[in-house]
Amino acid sequence: MTVSFVLNGKTVQVTAEEGANLLWTLRERLQLTGTKYGCGASHCGICTVHMDGKPIKACVTPLAAVEGKAITTIEGLSKDRSHPLQVAWIEEQVPQCGYCHSGQIMQAASLLDKNPSPNRKEIIEHMNGVLCRCGTYLRILKAIEKTIQNA
Numbered sequence: 001m002t003v004s005f006v007l008n009g010k011t012v013q014v015t016a017e018e019g020a021n022l023l024w025t026l027r028e029r030l031q032l033t034g035t036k037y038g039c040g041a042s043h044c045g046i047c048t049v050h051m052d053g054k055p056i057k058a059c060v061t062p063l064a065a066v067e068g069k070a071i072t073t074i075e076g077l078s079k080d081r082s083h084p085l086q087v088a089w090i091e092e093q094v095p096q097c098g099y100c101h102s103g104q105i106m107q108a109a110s111l112l113d114k115n116p117s118p119n120r121k122e123i124i125e126h127m128n129g130v131l132c133r134c135g136t137y138l139r140i141l142k143a144i145e146k147t148i149q150n151a
Helices: 022-029 084-091 101-114 120-127 137-150
Strands: 002-007 010-015 048-051 054-057 070-072
Touching (some): 054 101, 084 101, 084 137, 101 120, 101 137, 120 137
Antiparallel strands (some): 002 010, 048 054, 048 070
């Protein structure tokens, strides 16, 4: 099967086996390893990317479903880690192991794209479902709030 879509602003065409999912296509065929594998069942949110500006779980998204769509991964959010969320993440020293944070940042970016001034409750509700095994949720919240304040 061959699928054509826009990936981080550039049109790509990928040939993969029937039933391939977006996560493994990104990681193995396109060498974009910023999107991580967590649970493989859409429970943890670690594999969050954007499809046409909305957050999706790449681990359960069939590659065929992205035909003609625009996909943004953590690598496409900013070429030099200068996205305000990425800057705040570093300044607030959010990661411990860092494994979930591409999914965390992509989830937060989708919130700020649709609502640039969410309140704390809206942030928590939107971020619910992207798990962090290290428990850095308060630092994640602080980084998102800092991004909002600096906008």
